[in-house]
Amino acid sequence: MSLDAIAAPVADLLPDLVALRRDLHAHPELAFEERRTAGVAAQALRLLGLEVHEGLGGTGVVGTLRCGSGARSVGLRADMDALPMVELGRAAHASRTQGVHHGCGHDGHTSMLIGAARQLARTRRFDGTVHFIFQPAEEGKGGARAMIEDGLFERFPCDSVYALHNWPDLPLGTAQTRAGPIMAAADRFDIVLRGRGGHAAQPHHTPDAILAASQLVAQLHTIVSRRIDPGESAVLSVTRLEGGHSHNVLPAEVSITGTVRSFDLASQDRIEAALRTTVDGVALASGVQAEVRYVRYYPATLNTPEEAALALAAARAVGLQADMAPRAAFTSEDFAFMLQRRPGAYLWLGQGRADPGADGERPLHHPCYDFNDDALPLGVRWLCEVAERALDR
Ligand SMILES: [Zn+2]
Ligand SMILES: [Zn+2]
Structure with a gap:
């Protein structure tokens, strides 16, 4: 018509x-x-x-x-x-x-x-x-x-x-x-990694929040590919990474923000759980303190x-x-x-x-x-x- x-x-x-x-x-x-x-x-x-x-x-x-x-x-x-x-x-x-x-x-x-x-x-x-x-x-x-x-x-x-x-x-x-x-369902995550901060030439004095964040970003990207059934669809994107102000200072804090999209509750639960354990694992290995805020804002x-x-x-x-x-x-x-x-x-x-x-x-x-x-x-x-x-x- x-x-x-x-x-x-x-x-x-x-x-x-x-x-x-x-x-x-x-x-x-x-x-x-x-x-x-x-x-x-x-x-x-x-x-x-x-x-x-x-x-x-x-x-x-x-x-x-x-x-x-x-x-x-x-x-x-x-x-x-x-x-x-x-x-x-x-x-x-x-x-x-x-x-x-x-x-x-x-x-x-x-x-x-x-x-x-x-x-x-x-x-x-x-x-x-x-x-x-x-x-x-x-x-x-x-x-x-x-x-x-x-x-x-x-x-x-x-x-x-x-x-x-x-x-x-x-x-x-x-x-x-x-x-x-x-x-899709839309979730938002905000992660803060805290070391103590210190001199860049003395990395043995402080946990390195920048290095921990770098490892964490790479690890987070394995969640969808390794933890979700390939027949299901989901996306995890890191959209903001912030920390440090100088070339010779290890910052005390680095923050990571991103979004997760999924279509069923089981995948959503699995991704949130995997994100939390991944953060805990990287934090433990790196010696930083980690804080996670995970908000499911639209189903x-x-x-x-x-x-x-x-x-x-x-x-x-x-x-x-x-x-x-x-x-x-x-x-x-x-x-x-x-x-x-x-x-x-x-x-x-x-x-x-x-x-x-x-x-x-x-x-x-x-x-x-x-x-x-x-x-x-x-x-x-x-x-x-x-x-x-x-x-x-
Ligand atoms: Zn719009
Ligand atoms: Zn619209």
């Missing part, structure tokens, strides 16, 4: 949605500071006559639309936050806030969910309740968890929940999802099979070329917290341009990234179709 044919049922909504998306792009807000964005969403929902609740989990907003007498309910979720980075794109709607950039397209997600509310409020081809969930702080700060802890699913019961992310790697007009893991995003099938069928029904994704991505996503509480599915919505220009399609989090407005009607159609299917129209 042509993109125009997919967009046709919502074509009259598009000029305003594009303007809305660009306005949000020009006024990005960081995690838990999405006051203006939340206000825009809440106002749009109120104008439709929806029941609107603000301030959930900080700046979260939920709008509720009921139709018929059905007892079933579904949650559709969008994230609202931008990234702490400088935008280098030169569009007229480029960020007006220095150092804050909608580099992940959450401006597009928010606009698509507002568009879906507008469409569902006028077509009303469902029997039950739709909760439109606008969450803060997806980028590393767990806004989804904050909303859940604030009673999201008690106050707005959802039989199932759905969300999408724009996906520059997939062409516009396509979509992918999968049953089971679709995004794996796990789609339930039935809802993944519904998400895929909905994508196909509106005319998207949709397939089961052959593999999960190693990036992570805090919609995972919602999927820990409710059945549901997460979809990658293609937005790659046929002609991306000389520099190619900008990936997520790139300083010149800009959400592709041509994906707006596709996301709106998918969200509406999901709600209608989940609520037995």
